[in-house]
Each structure stands twice: as structure tokens, then as C-alpha cells.
Amino acid sequence: MSFPEARKKLLQTVTLAPALGFVPVAVHFHLFDCLQLIGKPATSQDVYDHHRKHYGDKTNLSVQLTDDTLLLMGALGLVDVLPDDVYLANDVTKFLVDMPSSQHGALHFTSEILLGSAFLMRRLVETDFSYPFQECQTPFQYAYESMGSEISREHAYSIMGHTGRLDSFNTFMTGKFGRGETMPNRVRNLGYDLDGLISQSLQAKVPTVFVDIGGGRGELLLELKDTFPKLEADNLVLQEYNSEIGEVPGVTEMSWNYKEEGHEQPVKGALVYSLAFVLHNLSDVEAVKLLRKIAAAMSPQSRILIQELTKNTISATTHAAMIIMYGGRERKSAEWKDLAADAGLTVTFEAYPPVGECLVEMRKILN
Numbered sequence: 543m544s545f546p547e548a549r550k551k552l553l554q555t556v557t558l559a560p561a562l563g564f565v566p567v568a569v570h571f572h573l574f575d576c577l578q579l580i581g582k583p584a585t586s587q588d589v590y591d592h593h594r595k596h597y598g599d600k601t602n603l604s605v606q607l608t609d610d611t612l613l614l615m616g617a618l619g620l621v622d623v624l625p626d627d628v629y630l631a632n633d634v635t636k637f638l639v640d641m642p643s644s645q646h647g648a649l650h651f652t653s654e655i656l657l658g659s660a661f662l663m664r665r666l667v668e669t670d671f672s673y674p675f676q677e678c679q680t681p682f683q684y685a686y687e688s689m690g691s692e693i694s695r696e697h698a699y700s701i702m703g704h705t706g707r708l709d710s711f712n713t714f715m716t717g718k719f720g721r722g723e724t725m726p727n728r729v730r731n732l733g734y735d736l737d738g739l740i741s742q743s744l745q746a747k748v749p750t751v752f753v754d755i756g757g758g759r760g761e762l763l764l765e766l767k768d769t770f771p772k773l774e775a776d777n778l779v780l781q782e783y784n785s786e787i788g789e790v791p792g793v794t795e796m797s798w799n800y801k802e803e804g805h806e807q808p809v810k811g812a813l814v815y816s817l818a819f820v821l822h823n824l825s826d827v828e829a830v831k832l833l834r835k836i837a838a839a840m841s842p843q844s845r846i847l848i849q850e851l852t853k854n855t856i857s858a859t860t861h862a863a864m865i866i867m868y869g870g871r872e873r874k875s876a877e878w879k880d881l882a883a884d885a886g887l888t889v890t891f892e893a894y895p896p897v898g899e900c901l902v903e904m905r906k907i908l909n
Contacts, residue, residue, distance in 0.1 A: 559659070561614045565652040568611050569645045571603050572596075574620070577612070578631040578639045583624055586612055646714035651863060654702065658682030658866040675869035677828050682867050698867050715758050715819075725762050725818075725849070726769040732893035732901045740770050743777075743813045750812040751777040755800065755836070756820040758782065760790035767792050779809055800832050807839035815840070818849040822860075825869040826881060833885035833904070840906050845890065848878070848902040852894045878902050 543551070568574060576592045577584060584592075586609035593603055609627070616623030620638065622630040631639075638644050658681040665684040666673065675681070678697055686701065687694035693704050702708040729736050743751045751773060754763050763778045775794050783799035799805060807815075815836045821829045836846055851857040853872035864870035873881070875892055882889050882904045891903035 558618075559656065561617050562652045562656055564611045564614045565618070565620075565648050567607065568615050568620070569649050571601065571608070571611075573608065573611060573615070574631070574635050574638045574645065577621060577629060578635055581631070583628045583630045585628055589629065643714050643716055646710045650707075650711055650714055654682060654698070654707070655863045655866055657685050659862075661685040661688060662866060664688070674825065674871070675865065677825050677869050680866060680869045712758065716761065724765040724769065726765060728899065729847075729849075729901055732895065734891060734893070734901055734903070739813070740766075740773070744770075744772055748813050749776065750779055750809055752814045752816055753779040753781060753809050753812045754816045754818070755781045755798070755832075756783075757816070757818070760793050760795075762816060762818055763793045764790070779812070781809075800835055801828075807835050810839045811841035812839075812844060815844065815846045816849075817846060821848060821870070821881075822850045822864050822872050823868045823870045825871075826877075829870075829881055830884045833881060833887060837886050837906055842906065842908060844906070846887070846904040848904070849899045850902075852896065852898065852900040853877075854896065856897055878904075 571593060573589060573593070576589050576596070579596075580588060580592055587605055589612065590603065590605045590608045593601070593608070612621060612629045613623065613627075615621045616629065619632075620634050622632045624630055638648070661681040661684045665675075665681040668684075678695060680698070682698055682701070683694050683696075693701050696704070699708065699711075702711055723731075726736055740751065752763060752766060754760070757763060757780045760780045763780055767773050767778060775792055778793040780790055780793045780795050781798040782795075783797065783801070789795070796808065798808060800807070817832075821832070824832065833846070840846075851860055851872050853861060853874045857872050861872040864872065871877075875889075875894065878892065879889050885904075886907055887904040888907050889902060890905045892901065894900045
């Protein structure tokens with residue numbers, strides 16, 4: 543790479559943050575939707591006029607704000623910029639419109655996480671570079687503390703609740719940027735014998751086959767039910783700390799806030815305790831606490847099935863987001879094994895595809 547190319551690369555990278563700051567503007571004013579609905583090259587005036595026609599004239603959007611926002615979305619690759627300041631929806635625009643949860647995800651990553659990122663260095667300096675961060679002591683909380691907010695010591699989820707963002711976050715988590723492949727197919731492709739496991743459990747008439755901890759609105763369990771129709775509601779338990787997720791047909795819903803002291807895992811001896819995109823939100827200290835609570839409820843036949851992003855350069859930016867918001871992290875094989883050992887468990891299966899989610903199974907260490 544030549545000196546001018548290196549300079550260009552550096553400048554483009556370190557000036558991403560202000561451009562990303564305009565993503566919530568594009569989402570708030572439905573600019574992706576407007577451009578997609580126009581369906582052809584459009585000027586900022588065209589997009590502004592379309593917005594006024596469909597969303598009313600009391601939203602305080604201006605032509606200049608429309609133009610600057612679309613230009614920056616083009617710089618980020620979220621729309622195409624044509625000669626003469628003309629804009630066109632591209633494949634990413636279409637994805638944002640067709641997968642509504644992705645726009646909520648874009649809001650989350652460019653609102654809460656971008657805010658916390660701005661305070662990362664200041665947080666490290668103030669604590670004499672104490673690291674890793676612990677729960678509720680991350681740069682995100684420090685940002686609110688620096689603004690004099692009374693909610694600065696609360697958990698990130700609680701802060702999102704106070705600021706009216708939690709419902710948007712839950713909507714994002716329902717779609718997770720559109721994961722595509724179903725959970726049963728994904729784990730099969732990683733070499734995990736899910737079919738054999740389910741078949742044996744049905745033959746043995748195991749009462750509880752799957753407990754999905756922090757399972758949101760039950761997407762994983764519904765995918766299991768579609769793949770294995772013989773699984774009944776009693777076999778599938780959805781555990782959430784938020785009891786207001788709505789009714790999920792075909793599963794047993796149960797409120798469990800694993801963070802509360804004295805609240806042990808209420809389902810004993812389940813075949814599988816599922817943790818999908820849960821542990822990367824937790825510091826190692828908090829992750830071990832949760833794993834120990836599950837381990838205490840496990841039978842010799844039980845196992846914990848963990849799905850998170852494979853930790854590598856592809857997922858590194860998500861890894862950073864978990865650090866900033868929660869003091870959590872993505873993890874590699876050695877890190878999973880350390881957590882397992884601290885919780886009285888052992889890793890009995892692991893697979894780490896270069897792109898997407900890894901799969902880690904843990905079982906109890908039998909004396």
C-alpha cells in the first residue's frame with residue numbers, strides 16, 4: 543500500500559464515527575424507506591418531498607439535513623451516490639427496509655454504543671487503566687455519569703428502559719440483523735448431533751427438552767418446534783426476565799431473572815439449557831455466576847448449549863460493542879474452557895466457523 547493510499551485508509555477509518563452519528567437521523571426520518579419506495583435515482587429534494595407526502599410536514603426535516611444524511615449514508619455504503627448529487631437505494635438499503643429489526647439494530651449500535659465508545663479512553667484514564675470493565679462500570683455508564691445523570695449506575699438495559707429505547711432493542715434482538723439459517727440446520731452443519739439428541743429425549747420421555755434462557759420472543763424454540771413437530775409445549779421452556787414479551791404459542795413461558803440473588807434455576811434436570819447471545823453480554827465474573835446457577839440444576843444427562851459469534855477479526859467490532867456496553871466479550875476456545883472450569887463444567891463439544899456463530903457444549907464434571 544502506497545503512502546497516499548495508507549493516508550486515505552487512515553482518514554476514512556478514523557472519521558467513521560461522525561458519519562455513523564447520522565444513522566439514527568436516517569432511521570428516524572425513514573430516509574431508507576423513502577429512497578426504496580421512490581425506486582429510482584432521486585435528489586435530496588425528491589426524498590424530502592416524498593417524506594413530507596407520506597409522513598406529514600411537522601417532522602422538522604429539512605432539505606439540507608436530508609442531503610447531508612444521504613451523502614453520509616452513501617459514504618457508509620448504505621445507499622448509492624450517483625453523479626450530480628443523486629441517490630439510489632442499493633442492496634443494503636433494501637435489506638434495511640425489508641428487515642425492519644435491522645434499522646432498530648442500526649439505532650442501537652450508533653446510539654448507545656457510539657455514545658459509550660466516545661468515553662472509552664476517559665474511563666480508562668480515570669481508573670488508571672483498570673481492565674476488563676465490570677458490569678455497570680463500563681464506558682456507557684461513565685458517559686451518563688459525566689452528564690450528571692441519576693441513572694448512571696444502572697445496568698445498560700435499565701438505562702435503555704429509562705430512555706425509551708428498550709422496546710426498540712428487543713425488536714432488534716428478534717431479528718438480529720436477519721440471521722437466515724435456522725438454529726437446527728446451523729448446528730447440524732457444525733457437526734452437532736441435534737437429531738440424535740432430540741430423538742433420544744423423546745424416546746426416554748424427558749419432560750423438559752430445551753430451556754432457552756434469555757430467549758427473547760421464542761424464535762429459537764419455534765424453529766426447534768418446526769423442525770421437530772413431536773416436541774410439545776411442556777418440552778420447550780422459554781425463560782425471560784421480561785414478563786411482557788407477549789404470548790408465544792407452543793412453548794411454556796416462565797419468568798426468570800438470573801441476576802437476582804437467591805433466584806436459582808427453577809427447571810431441574812432439563813436435557814438442554816440454551817444460552818444464545820447471552821454470555822457475550824456478561825463479564826467473566828457474571829458469566830460464571832450464571833453458569834454455576836445452571837450447573838446446580840443440571841442432571842448428569844444435561845448439557846448447556848452456547849451460541850455466540852466466533853471471536854476473530856470479522857466479529858471484532860461486535861466484541862468491542864460488548865465491552866463498551868456490558869463489560870462482556872466474544873470468546874475463544876481457551877476462554878470458554880476457563881469459564882467452564884470455574885463453574886464446575888467441562889467443554890464437551892465446540893465448533894468455530896470463520897463467519898457466524900460458534901457452538902459450545904458444556905456438561906457437569908462428574909466425581
